[in-house]
Amino acid sequence: MDFDKLQLRExxxxxxxxxxxxLLAMAALVLPLLALLLLSKxxxxxxxxxxxxxxxxxxxxxxxxxxxxxxxxxNYMDILTSQSFVDRVTRAVAQNVPNSxxxxxxxxxxxxxxxxxxxxxEAMIYLLDHMQTDHRGGNVIRVTIESGNPEEAYQxxxxxxxxxxxxxxxxxxxxxxxxxxxxxDRLRQTYQRVVEAEERLAGYQRARGIATKTRxxxxxxxxxxxxxxxxxxxxxxxxxxxxxxxxxxQQIAQLKEKAPALATMESQIPRIEELKRRxxxxxxxxxxxxxxxxxxxxxxxxxxxDVDATIHELRGFASASSTPDSIKPTDPAxxxxxxxxxxxxxxxxxxxxxxxxxxxxKLANEYRNRVFEQPPEEQQELLKLQREVIVAQDAHQAMLRxxxxxxxxxxxxxxxxxxxxxxxxxxxPVPRRRPFKMIMGAIISVILGVGLAYxxxxxxxxxxxxxxxxxxLGLSVLGYVVDAxxxxxxxxxxxxxxxxxxxxxxxxxxxxxxxxxxxxxxxAECKNGQIVMVTSPGVGEGKSTIAAxxxxxxxxxGKRTLLLxxxxxxxxxxxxxxxxxxxxxxxxxxxxxxxxxxxxSVTLNGxxxxxxxxxxxxxxxxxxxxxxxxxxxxVSLREQYDVIIIDAPPIIPVSxxxxxxxxxxxxxxxxxxxxxxxxxxxxxxxxxxRAKAQALGVVLNRLRLEEQYGPDRYQPSYLLGRRALLPERxxxxxx
Numbered sequence: 001m002d003f004d005k006l007q008l009r010e011x012x013x014x015x016x017x018x019x020x021x022x023l024l025a026m027a028a029l030v031l032p033l034l035a036l037l038l039l040s041k042x043x044x045x046x047x048x049x050x051x052x053x054x055x056x057x058x059x060x061x062x063x064x065x066x067x068x069x070x071x072x073x074x075n076y077m078d079i080l081t082s083q084s085f086v087d088r089v090t091r092a093v094a095q096n097v098p099n100s101x102x103x104x105x106x107x108x109x110x111x112x113x114x115x116x117x118x119x120x121x122e123a124m125i126y127l128l129d130h131m132q133t134d135h136r137g138g139n140v141i142r143v144t145i146e147s148g149n150p151e152e153a154y155q156x157x158x159x160x161x162x163x164x165x166x167x168x169x170x171x172x173x174x175x176x177x178x179x180x181x182x183x184x185d186r187l188r189q190t191y192q193r194v195v196e197a198e199e200r201l202a203g204y205q206r207a208r209g210i211a212t213k214t215r216x217x218x219x220x221x222x223x224x225x226x227x228x229x230x231x232x233x234x235x236x237x238x239x240x241x242x243x244x245x246x247x248x249x250q251q252i253a254q255l256k257e258k259a260p261a262l263a264t265m266e267s268q269i270p271r272i273e274e275l276k277r278r279x280x281x282x283x284x285x286x287x288x289x290x291x292x293x294x295x296x297x298x299x300x301x302x303x304x305x306d307v308d309a310t311i312h313e314l315r316g317f318a319s320a321s322s323t324p325d326s327i328k329p330t331d332p333a334x335x336x337x338x339x340x341x342x343x344x345x346x347x348x349x350x351x352x353x354x355x356x357x358x359x360x361x362k363l364a365n366e367y368r369n370r371v372f373e374q375p376p377e378e379q380q381e382l383l384k385l386q387r388e389v390i391v392a393q394d395a396h397q398a399m400l401r402x403x404x405x406x407x408x409x410x411x412x413x414x415x416x417x418x419x420x421x422x423x424x425x426x427x428x429p430v431p432r433r434r435p436f437k438m439i440m441g442a443i444i445s446v447i448l449g450v451g452l453a454y455x456x457x458x459x460x461x462x463x464x465x466x467x468x469x470x471x472x473l474g475l476s477v478l479g480y481v482v483d484a485x486x487x488x489x490x491x492x493x494x495x496x497x498x499x500x501x502x503x504x505x506x507x508x509x510x511x512x513x514x515x516x517x518x519x520x521x522x523x524a525e526c527k528n529g530q531i532v533m534v535t536s537p538g539v540g541e542g543k544s545t546i547a548a549x550x551x552x553x554x555x556x557x558g559k560r561t562l563l564l565x566x567x568x569x570x571x572x573x574x575x576x577x578x579x580x581x582x583x584x585x586x587x588x589x590x591x592x593x594x595x596x597x598x599x600x601s602v603t604l605n606g607x608x609x610x611x612x613x614x615x616x617x618x619x620x621x622x623x624x625x626x627x628x629x630x631x632x633x634x635v636s637l638r639e640q641y642d643v644i645i646i647d648a649p650p651i652i653p654v655s656x657x658x659x660x661x662x663x664x665x666x667x668x669x670x671x672x673x674x675x676x677x678x679x680x681x682x683x684x685x686x687x688x689x690r691a692k693a694q695a696l697g698v699v700l701n702r703l704r705l706e707e708q709y710g711p712d713r714y715q716p717s718y719l720l721g722r723r724a725l726l727p728e729r730x731x732x733x734x735x
Contacts, residue, residue: 014453014454014457015450015453016706017453017457018452018453018456018457019453021449021452021453021456022446022449022450022452022453023449024449025445025448025449025452026442026445026446026449028445029441029444029445029448030438030441030442030445033437033438033441034438034441037432037434037437037438040432041148042148042429042430042432043146043147043148043429043430043432044146044147044148044149044150044153044426044428044429044430045144045145045146045153045426045430046144046145046147046150046153046154046156046157046158046423046424046425046426047142047143047144047145047157047421047423048142048143048157048158048160048161048419048421048422048423049140049141049142049419049420049421050076050140050141050142050143050161050164050165050417050418050419050420051139051140051417051418051419051420052073052076052139052140052141052417073135073139073141074135076141077133077135077141079164079167080131080133080141080143080160080164081128081131081133083124085163085164085167086124086127086128086131087120087124088163088167089127089156089159089160089163090120090123090124090127091120092159092162092163093123093155093156093159094120094123096159097155097159099151100152100155101123101126101149101152105119105122105123127145127156130145130146130147130153130156131143131144131145131156131160132144132145132146140420142421143157143160143161144157145157145160146430150425150426150427151425153426154423154424154425154426157423158422158423161419161422161423164417165417165418165419168417169417176406179406180403180406180407183399183402183403183406184403186399187396187399187400187403190392190395190396190398190399191396193392193395193396194389194392194393194396196392197385197388197389197391197392198389200385200388201382201385201386201388201389204381204382204385205382220367223367224364224367224368227360227361227363227364227367228364230356230360231357231360231361231364234353234356234357234360235357237353238350238353238354238357241346241349241350241353242350244346245343245346245347245350248339248342248343248346249343251339252336252339252340252343255332255335255336255339256336258332259332259336275310275313275344276344276347276348278310279307279310279311279348280348280351282303282306282307282310283307283348283351283352283355284355285303286300286303286304286307287352287355287356287359289303311345460674461677461678461679462672462673462674462675462676462677462678463671463672463673463674463676463677463678463681463700464673464674465673465700465703466480466698466700466703469671469681469698469700472678472682473681473682473685473698475669475685475696475697475698476522476697476698477697477698477699477700478515478518478519478522478668478697478698478699479511479512479514479515479518479519479699479700480511480673480699480700480701480703481508481511481512481515481542481545481546481699481700481701481702481703482507482508482511482702482703482704482705483673483702483703483704484508484702497576498548498549498552498576498577498604499512499549500512500513500549500552500553500556500604501552501604501605512549512550512552512553513553515546515550515553515699516550516553516554516557518697519532519550519666519668519697522666522695522697523643523665523666525695526665526666526694526695527665528638528665529665529666529695530638530641530642530643530644530665531634531637531638531644531646531663531664531665531666532550532643532644532645532646532664532665532666532667532668533646533648533657533660533661533664533666533667533668534546534547534550534645534646534647534648534667534668534670534699535648535649535650535651535657535667535668535669535670535684536650536651536669536670536671536672536676536684537650537651537652537669537671537676537680537681537683537684538650538652538653538676538680539570539650539653540672541650541670541671541672541675541676541701542670542672542701542702543647543648543650543670544567544572544573544576544647545576545701546668546670546699546701547563547573547645547646547647548563548573548576548577548647550645550668551563551609551643551645552604552609554642554643554645555604555607555608555609556604556605556607558607559642559643560610560640560641560642560643561609561610561641561642561643561644561645562599562610562611562612562637562640562641562643562644562645563577563609563610563611563612563645563647564585564611564612564637564644564645564646564647565584565585565611565612565613565614565647566585566614566646566647566648566649566656566657566660567614567647567648567649568586568614568649568656569649569654570649571613571614573611573613573647574611574613577600577602577609577611578602579600579602579611579613581613581614581616582600582613582616583597583598583613583615583616584598584612584613584614584615584616585598585612585613585614585615586614586615586616586617587615587616587617588615588629588633589615589617589629589630590617592617595633595636598612598613598615599611599612600612600613610641630663631663634663646660646664648660651669651684651687651688652680652683652684652687658687658688658691661688661691661692661693662691662692664693664694665694665695666694666695666696666697667688667693667695667696667697668697668698668699669681669684669685669688669696669697669698669699670698670699670701671698671699671700671701672700672701672702673700673701673702673703673704674702674704675702
């Protein structure tokens with residue numbers, strides 16, 4: 001079923017149809033919840049707030065001192081709910097709070113190890129079930145204990161705070177002790193390395209009798225390092241200027257493409273070229289002087305002023321925007337002047353940087369040659385021993401600083417965990433909020449019940465309503481019969497009776513009358529329409545009840561009617577009519593009796609209904625139907641009766657009805673609402689159409705109108721006032 005295409009009214013019908021499921025779901029959820037709320041005892045909450053801000057300790061134990069991972073707030077919450085910590089708290093409570101329930105159970109064990117272990121385990125489970133941890137932001141953790149005893153809740157949460165703080169301090173102390181032992185050993189090792197390196201250096205100097213050149217080597221090394229730093233910076237500037245020049249050249253080229261006359265302007269401005277050559281010359285001189293003198297030397301200052309003046313003149317020349325007489329001073333020309341001058345300045349600066357880099361690299365190589373070019377063997381060994389002494393001294397100093405930090409942890413470790421909100425005895429129980437919980441339980445139960453209702457509707461593949469049958473099977477529904485258990489009748493069981501005689505004023509009786517009218521209309525469309533076969537896809541769908549009451553309706557209407565029972569496997573029609581199962585159809589086809597001897601007559605309110613039983617011969621219908629007697633029987637019956645009703649066996653488990661299809665005028669396929677699968681109905685229709693049935697119609701049996709259409713269905717009680725005028729029960733007689 002496609003629930004998305006259903007209207008609101010149809011959704012309501014589904015819920016009403018499965019109202020029992022909804023009510024059972026509500027009862028299954030609401031009643032236990034109500035009992036739990038009414039029978040539950042008041043609970044008390046005691047809480048404590050712990051701060052795990054460990055800035056002092058963590059900063060000292062992290063990075064270069066301790067490589068163990070730092071604990072987060074989530075780790076601390078896991079510790080609080082761990083089995084080892086709960087075991088510690090349980091033992092502390094039993095020892096420090098003699099009036100607690102756990103201590104009482106341990107005393108009751110009276111030294112029995114098994115009983116003590118059981119009592120301790122129960123206390124741990126109780127604490128785990130009643131303890132809650134909550135992270136309230138930052139580094140604050142709130143621990144809450146819920147218990148029916150306020151004193152017990154207070155003692156438990158207080159012990160949790162104390163034991164957590166104590167356990168954490170013990171953990172910190174263990175880490176500090178391990179670090180102290182490790183770095184003390186490292187300190188001794190580094191000190192021994194310093195002593196050994198100094199002894200090797202002093203022994204070498206005494207043995208060789210040479211002087212050290214440490215200061216000169218250090219000065220040259222510092223000079224080389226300064227040159228290398230300057231070279232790196234200048235290379236970065238050179239790359240930026242190169243990128244700037246490429247950008248300017250692209251812009252100039254684009255302007256020349258837009259204005260071809262600009263291509264001749266460069267050759268027409270000789271003053272710019274003169275300024276360019278002058279600027280390059282000044283930059284070369286200043287570079288040469290800067291190698292010999294500092295930036296504050298008069299020669300360097302004079303050259304710098306000349307360079308600034310030349311650059312200023314170039315920029316002023318560009319801003320004047322002077323152009324040749326052949327080119328008008330349009331906007332592209334002004335832009336070209338600015339870009340051209342900027343490109344010249346960038347080119348000069350780029351060449352200057354290239355010269356500086358080459359000069360600095362030359363100087364750095366000269367200094368390296370002074371230190372490393374063919375150094376004496378004694379000098380190389382001396383420098384090596386000096387470096388070993390320096391490295392050993394630095395390592396020793398680092399170990400000294402680390403040991404000083406570890407010693408400071410002894411005073412700082414107490415700041416790691418603190419109680420910012422101590423535990424207090426609860427004064428009143430926790431609000432139970434019974435109305436709110438009942439309302440939420442009712443809402444959830446309704447949602448659950450409605451969900452189950454839709455689930456049942458989704459998995460139900462049976463036929464339900466006449467509209468569904470006409471839509472999915474493409475057959476006309478000639479009538480429906482309401483469920484006897486839901487109809488307004490005085491009799492409690494009309495399923496296996498002739499309703500038109502037992503309850504002539506009932507809704508069921510009117511259903512059969514309507515079926516008879518629609519059957520007459522269907523037969524009128526057939527040529528010589530007289531024979532109606534009633535069958536069903538499966539067993540127990542009410543076909544025999546439909547056939548019997550339809551035949552009774554025709555009889556009471558005044559038509560000559562014959563009811564023929566062809567269900568040789570399970571004959572039941574003689575029981576419904578109250579006649580004996582004597583010789584019948586099978587006996588006549590076997591040639592044992594005459595045609596007039598196989599008929600029985602049943603009187604219904606003065607009208608006679610003829611009935612032919614299946615007979616007593618144990619022979620299959622397959623053998624009986626191939627005889628020409630069957631066709632001749634139908635020919636003679638057409639002349640004697642107005643309507644012939646055939647009660648046939650089910651069509652899917654038995655193939656007998658298919659042998660009669662060619663001899664009947666109308667086939668009524670009986671389907672039970674809410675029971676017959678839609679696939680079985682399709683299969684039955686396929687079999688009948690394959691057998692070339694002349695006309696097909698559907699009778700929907702046991703239709704529950706209120707379930708399928710809801711309580712607000714259009715079902716007027718027109719017949720209720722008529723029942724008082726009809727006899728309560730009509731008599732039957734058989735002959």
